[in-house]
Structures are given as C-alpha cells and as structure tokens.
Amino acid sequence: MNITQPHLKKFMERMVTWARVNSPWVIHFNSGSCNGCDIEILATLTPRYDVERFGIKLRGSPRHADVLVCTGPVTRQARERLLRIYEQMPEPKFVVAVGSCGISGGVFQGCYNVIGHIDEVLPVNAFIPGCPPRPEAIIDGIVKLLQHVQQGAPAPLATLPKLQEAV
Amino acid sequence: MTTETLLQRAAELLTPFTKDSARPESNRLDVAISANDLPAAAETLSNADWGYLSAITGMDLAPEADELEALYHFCDKAAVMTLRVRLPRAGRPEIPSISPQIPAAAFFERELGEMLGVTVVGTPDPSRLFLPDDWPEGVYPLRRDFKQEQAAPVETANRPEGGRVGNKFIVPIGPQHPALKEPGHFEFEVDGEVITGARMRLGYVHRGIEKATEERNWIQNLYLLERVCGICSHTHTSVYSQGVEKLAQVETPPRALAIRELVAGLERIHSHLLWLGVAAHEAGFDTLFMYSWRDRETVMNLLEELTGNRVNYSICVLGGVKQDILPEQAASIHQAIGYLEERIRYYLDVVSSDTFFLQRTRGIGTMTLDEAKRFGSLGPTARASGLRRDVRLDSPYGAYTRFPVSIVTDERGDLEARFAVRMKELLVTCSTIRAIVDNLPAGELTTRFPRKIPAGETVSRVEAPRGEVFYFIKSGGGESPTRLKIRTPSLCNWTSVLNKAVGHQLADVPMLIAGMDPCFSCNDRMVTVRGKKDSRSMTWSELREYGIQKYQGRR
Numbered sequence: 001m002n003i004t005q006p007h008l009k010k011f012m013e014r015m016v017t018w019a020r021v022n023s024p025w026v027i028h029f030n031s032g033s034c035n036g037c038d039i040e041i042l043a044t045l046t047p048r049y050d051v052e053r054f055g056i057k058l059r060g061s062p063r064h065a066d067v068l069v070c071t072g073p074v075t076r077q078a079r080e081r082l083l084r085i086y087e088q089m090p091e092p093k094f095v096v097a098v099g100s101c102g103i104s105g106g107v108f109q110g111c112y113n114v115i116g117h118i119d120e121v122l123p124v125n126a127f128i129p130g131c132p133p134r135p136e137a138i139i140d141g142i143v144k145l146l147q148h149v150q151q152g153a154p155a156p157l158a159t160l161p162k163l164q165e166a167v
Numbered sequence: 168m169t170t171e172t173l174l175q176r177a178a179e180l181l182t183p184f185t186k187d188s189a190r191p192e193s194n195r196l197d198v199a200i201s202a203n204d205l206p207a208a209a210e211t212l213s214n215a216d217w218g219y220l221s222a223i224t225g226m227d228l229a230p231e232a233d234e235l236e237a238l239y240h241f242c243d244k245a246a247v248m249t250l251r252v253r254l255p256r257a258g259r260p261e262i263p264s265i266s267p268q269i270p271a272a273a274f275f276e277r278e279l280g281e282m283l284g285v286t287v288v289g290t291p292d293p294s295r296l297f298l299p300d301d302w303p304e305g306v307y308p309l310r311r312d313f314k315q316e317q318a319a320p321v322e323t324a325n326r327p328e329g330g331r332v333g334n335k336f337i338v339p340i341g342p343q344h345p346a347l348k349e350p351g352h353f354e355f356e357v358d359g360e361v362i363t364g365a366r367m368r369l370g371y372v373h374r375g376i377e378k379a380t381e382e383r384n385w386i387q388n389l390y391l392l393e394r395v396c397g398i399c400s401h402t403h404t405s406v407y408s409q410g411v412e413k414l415a416q417v418e419t420p421p422r423a424l425a426i427r428e429l430v431a432g433l434e435r436i437h438s439h440l441l442w443l444g445v446a447a448h449e450a451g452f453d454t455l456f457m458y459s460w461r462d463r464e465t466v467m468n469l470l471e472e473l474t475g476n477r478v479n480y481s482i483c484v485l486g487g488v489k490q491d492i493l494p495e496q497a498a499s500i501h502q503a504i505g506y507l508e509e510r511i512r513y514y515l516d517v518v519s520s521d522t523f524f525l526q527r528t529r530g531i532g533t534m535t536l537d538e539a540k541r542f543g544s545l546g547p548t549a550r551a552s553g554l555r556r557d558v559r560l561d562s563p564y565g566a567y568t569r570f571p572v573s574i575v576t577d578e579r580g581d582l583e584a585r586f587a588v589r590m591k592e593l594l595v596t597c598s599t600i601r602a603i604v605d606n607l608p609a610g611e612l613t614t615r616f617p618r619k620i621p622a623g624e625t626v627s628r629v630e631a632p633r634g635e636v637f638y639f640i641k642s643g644g645g646e647s648p649t650r651l652k653i654r655t656p657s658l659c660n661w662t663s664v665l666n667k668a669v670g671h672q673l674a675d676v677p678m679l680i681a682g683m684d685p686c687f688s689c690n691d692r693m694v695t696v697r698g699k700k701d702s703r704s705m706t707w708s709e710l711r712e713y714g715i716q717k718y719q720g721r722r
Binding site: 027028029030031032033034035036037038039040042043046047048060062072073075076077078081085106107108110111112113114131132134 | 299300315397398464
C-alpha cells in the first residue's frame with residue numbers, strides 16, 4: 001500500500017484529524033496566575049464537568065500534548081519556561097489562554113514583575129475571558145477551538161482589540 | 168496569660184535594649200532598638216519562649232525621613248510586639264541576621280535584602296528570593312524612588328539545573344512538573360533514592376502586589392488583594408478589610424462579621440476538599456481525588472448561590488459585606504452542610520483506615536512539637552504536630568467571639584495526622600456554619616466608609632485554611648496605603664517540609680509537598696537546606712560515561 005496515493009493520503013489526513021479532535025491532550029502551565037483559573041481548570045477535569053468524555057486529558061509532559069492551556073499574566077521569571085514548554089510540544093499545537101490576566105494582564109497590569117498578557121509571548125488560538133472563567137466557559141472555548149481543527153483549516157490566531165494603555 | 172501581661176513581660180525582657188517604646192493599639196507594643204542589639208533581643212525572646220516571629224516588614228521612610236525601617240513582628244496569642252530598627256537610607260545599609268537565633272527568619276531577611284537593598288550580615292543564604300534572574304543588581308522595587316525603567320532585563324548566565332553542582336547529584340523538579348499544579352522549582356540532592364538535601368526556587372508567580380497596592384486606592388486594593396490567591400481569596404479581602412476598618416475606626420455591623428465568618432467557613436471546606444483531592448492524586452489515589460472534587464462542587468454551588476461567584480467571591484467591602492443571607496438560602500446551606508458533613512466523615516474514615524493509602528502517609532515526614540516550633544510552622548501543619556496555634560482562638564477577630572470554633576490537634580505529626588486534622592477541622596467548621604446560619608445577628612450589612620483613611624499603622628491577622636495570614640498596613644492619611652505587607656502561611660511551612668524531606672525517599676516528595684497544602688501564588692521564596700552528609704554527584708554525561716565504563720569492564 002503506497003501512502004503517497006492521493007486518496008489514501010486524504011484518508012489518512014481525515015483519520016488524523018478525527019483522532020486529534022476526539023482526544024486532544026492538554027498541558028497546563030501557570031505563568032503567574034492567582035490559582036483561581038487553575039482550580040477551575042481542575043474542576044473542569046473532575047466528575048461534575050468531566051471533559052474526559054470529550055477525550056480531553058491532562059498530561060504531565062509537553063511532548064504528549066496538543067493544547068497548551070495557560071493561566072495568568074506572564075511574569076519575568078516564568079516567560080522563558082513558558083516558551084520552552086511551547087517549543088517542546090509537537091506540531092500542530094494550539095494555545096488557549098484562560099482568564100482575564102491571560103488576555104490583558106488583568107488586575108496585575110503595570111506590576112513590576114509582570115510582562116503582560118500571554119499573547120505577547122506566544123501565538124494564542126483561543127482566549128477564554130473571566131476572572132476566573134466558569135468551567136462551562138472553559139469547555140466552550142476548547143470546543144470552539146476543536147471545531148476549527150475539525151474543519152481541517154489551521155486554527156486561526158485569536159486577535160484582541162487594541163487595549164487602551166493602563167492609566 | 169492576658170494580652171496585657173504578655174506585653175508587660177515582653178517590655179521587661181527587652182528593657183536592656185529599649186531606646187523608645189510605644190503602645191499604638193491595645194494589643195500592640197512597639198520597641199525601638201538599635202541594629203546591633205537585634206540578635207541579643209531575638210535571643211532573649213527566643214529563650215524566654217515569647218511568641219514566634221510572624222513577619223519582617225521593610226519600609227522606606229522617604230520622603231519624610233532619609234531612613235529605612237525594618238519591623239520584626241513577634242506574635243504571642245493576641246499580643247503583637249514589634250521591634251523597630253532604623254537604618255540609613257544611603258547605599259546598602261547593614262543589619263545583623265537573627266537566623267542563628269530564629270531559623271524561620273531566614274526567608275524574611277532575604278526578602279528584606281532584595282526588596283529594600285539591606286545587607287543582612289550573617290544570613291544563611293543572601294541570594295535572590297522573589298525577583299527574576301534577569302533583574303538588575305542594585306535596583307530595589309520597594310524603595311520609594313524605584314522606577315520601572317531601572318528594572319530593564321539584564322543578560323544572565325543560565326542557572327545550572329540538575330546534574331552535578333559542587334559535589335552533589337541533583338534531581339530537578341519543576342517549575343512545570345506532573346506532580347505540581349503550580350510553578351515552583353525544586354532541587355533535591357540525592358544519594359541513590361534517599362534525599363540528602365533540598366533546595367527550592369520560586370518567584371515564577373511573583374507579581375509585585377505589595378508595590379502595586381501603593382499605586383491603587385483603598386477600594387481598588389480590595390480587588391487586587393482578592394487575587395493574591397484564588398483559593399483563599401476571601402481570607403485576603405477579610406484580613407485587609409479588618410485592618411483598614413481598624414485604621415479608619417469604623418465599627419463593622421455584627422451581621423456583616425457573621426457573614427464573613429460564614430463565607431470563610433465555606434472557603435475552608437472548599438480549600439480542604441481541594442487539597443484532599445490533590446494530595447490523594449499525589450499518592451496515586453485518583454479515585455479519592457475524583458470523589459472529593461465531586462463533593463467540593465456542593466460547596467462551590469453554595470458559594471455561587473450566596474455570593475454570585477464560584478471563585479473570588481468578592482463579598483467583602485470596606486465596612487461590611489456586599490450580600491445578605493436570605494431565609495431560603497439558609498435552608499440550602501443546611502441541606503448542603505448536612506451532605507458535606509456525611510461525606511467528610513467518610514473521607515476521614517478513608518484516610519485513616521485505607522491500608523494502601525496509609526503506607527504513603529503513616530510515619531512519613533513526622534515533625535515533632537519542638538521542630539514545628541523551631542521551623543515556625545502554622546495552620547493545620549503545626550496543629551498536626553500538637554502545636555496549638557490558631558488565630559481564631561488565640562486572637563478572636565470578627566464574629567469568632569460570638570461564634571467560636573474549637574481547636575483540632577494531633578500529636579503524631581506525620582502526614583496521616585495532617586489528613587486527620589484537616590478533615591476533623593472541617594467537621595468543626597460545619598457545625599460553626601450551622602450555628603451562624605441559625606443565629607445570624609440582625610442589622611445592617613454595611614456602614615459608611617471614608618475615602619481617606621487617617622494616618623496610622625495596624626496589624627491584621629486572620630486564620631486562612633493554611634494558617635495565619637499576617638498583614639501590616641500603614642496609612643499616610645491619603646487615598647492609598649503607604650505600605651502594605653503581606654505574609655502568607657505557606658512561606659512559614661516550607662522550612663518544615665524541606666527539612667523533613669531529608670532522609671526520605673525521592674518518591675515521597677510529592678506527598679511531603681502536598682502534605683502542607685502549599686500555595687505558590689501567595690508566596691514566592693527560596694529555601695536552602697544543607698545536606699547532612701556529603702554525597703557523590705555527577706552530571707548526566709559523566710553518569711552515562713561511568714555506566715558505559717562500568718558495564719564494559721564487567722564484560
């Protein structure tokens with residue numbers, strides 16, 4: 001069987017997308033969060049919300065993960081680690097920023113050890129707003145991301161409206 | 168002993184060193200001493216067993232005076248005694264270390280050093296604690312003349328991670344690691360599987376909140392401080408409100424205080440159940456993790472029903488609370504607490520009878536009463552070693568005089584005791600919550616609160632789920648604080664965990680760390696424990712080389 005045959009190649013691609021959409025493995029990194037978002041992410045994995053029914057599983061190693069879920073603003077000490085984790089993930093990879101801090105720096109805007117939002121360090125595919133977002137919102141965000149993946153198109157980078165300078 | 172006699176005793180003990188003394192509040196004594204007398208004063212207090220060192224606050228007194236001030240806060244029951252030391256502001260002033268007398272002072276001293284530019288002479292480890300590796304030398308964020316531009320990143324050599332450092336073999340763990348839900352970096356020095364030394368670097372979630380409070384007004388700070396930690400968010404707003412209310416001399420309505428205690432109780436339940444799950448997960452007992460988190464949703468529902476939010480409830484306002492407890496909500500509280508109580512009894516039974524689980528907890532990390540005292544442990548970690556330290560009883564605040572709690576202690580001091588203490592504490596909390604709901608005092612929810620707070624200083628202490636939270640608040644009479652010092656309990660408990668790790672198997676580390684219920688976002692510090700014996704160590708490549716040679720030789 002020659003995999004370079006066009007119909008076989010197309011079939012294989014569909015298989016891979018099917019697998020990816022049905023079992024996206026997630027890695028979580030807190031780059032300066034207050035824990036509020038982190039405990040809601042954990043709640044999302046536990047029986048009440050149970051995202052494992054969508055095949056979503058939290059992994060310990062970035063090398064096993066498809067989706068990087070980041071919480072918090074990016075602090076100076078965490079920046080290099082965040083980049084390193086992202087670089088260790090296999091392609092294609094997706095980034096989800098959870099919480100207001102990941103979107104704008106939130107309440108920590110202007111603090112001396114905070115670089116800013118996650119978009120300043122990594123390309124982000126989905127933002128989930130809230131302080132912290134409810135587990136339902138986190139599920140909604142990830143499902144929307146998966147819909148893009150299912151359509152076969154590369155997940156678009158989410159764009160943010162230009163934020164006003166913090167006063 | 169009453170607060171008054173305690174303070175008199177402290178004043179007597181410190182007479183030889185006292186330059187000046189004052190009684191700013193009925194439970195506080197301020198003693199001004201000179202920097203050179205500090206170790207002797209610390210030794211006197213420590214020998215007399217007067218309280219424990221709760222925090223060190225560093226202050227820059229500019230522009231009023233060209234001086235820095237270091238405040239050493241000692242707490243005994245409700246009494247707070249502060250040693251005040253003035254230092255010149257120019258250059259890098261020196262202050263002697265009190266770590267030889269009080270080991271728990273080591274972190275506070277390092278924080279003082281890097282935040283205010285004070286050289287603490289004789290402190291065991293003066294290296295960086297909070298600030299990132301790329302922070303420039305000679306820039307101190309808590310000095311008044313600090314400007315963000317000064318803190319531009321500088322080039323740094325990469326820190327060695329693992330492998331050979333000196334003559335040790337180091338196993339690095341974190342900041343991203345399957346066993347840690349939050350970023351912290353540990354370096355365990357091992358001899359085979361046995362730990363001979365432990366070191367830790369935090370600062371990954373250090374945001375600079377203390378400085379930020381000075382740039383926000385009193386009300387904005389409420390929202391900022393709620394986000395010191397998302398797990399015990401109510402603790403931080405209530406300790407802050409309590410302090411600011413004291414400064415403003417505002418009487419908070421009793422109904423508001425009772426509602427604060429009620430929410431604090433619910434927060435304790437959510438936090439301890441969360442911890443139970445995470446700790447069980449570290450032990451490989453995922454079923455218990457899922458069970459406890461399922462039941463935690465009951466209390467999350469309740470918090471949402473009462474406050475509108477699952478996390479960061481935002482129920483405290485200065486001078487009261489935002490929401491009332493309605494009669495129909497009282498019914499749902501009773502129902503939920505009834506269910507939770509039954510589940511907590513079940514978990515208590517599981518953690519004290521499951522044979523496999525006990526293998527991971529019984530006799531692991533045992534800390535004696537003396538050690539708990541010496542390491543300055545707080546909260547359930549201390550109480551599991553028989554140390555009776557609980558601000559709710561030692562210095563009843565808010566509604567705790569009206570709705571008291573009973574203390575839960577255990578003499579065993581191992582991980583099993585910490586599980587038992589936390590679960591039993593929840594049973595006490597459940598009955599207190601019932602008492603509050605049934606006897607909620609009538610009256611207003613809030614009272615008028617001024618925008619500007621009169622000049623003054625205060626100390627505010629609250630028992631968080633993890634132990635005592637200490638705030639020192641100074642107002643200059645304006646719309647924002649002049650200085651706000653936060654000291655959270657996890658910091659005080661790290662010393663004990665890292666010291667107790669020595670001699671245990673590397674595989675026990677996740678359980679030992681989980682056993683104290685660490686919260687990284689509220690503390691950012693670094694700890695070094697010197698290894699007891701010298702161990703052989705190699706880098707990865709050396710080890711590989713050694714392995715190849717050894718097995719080639721065998722063939």
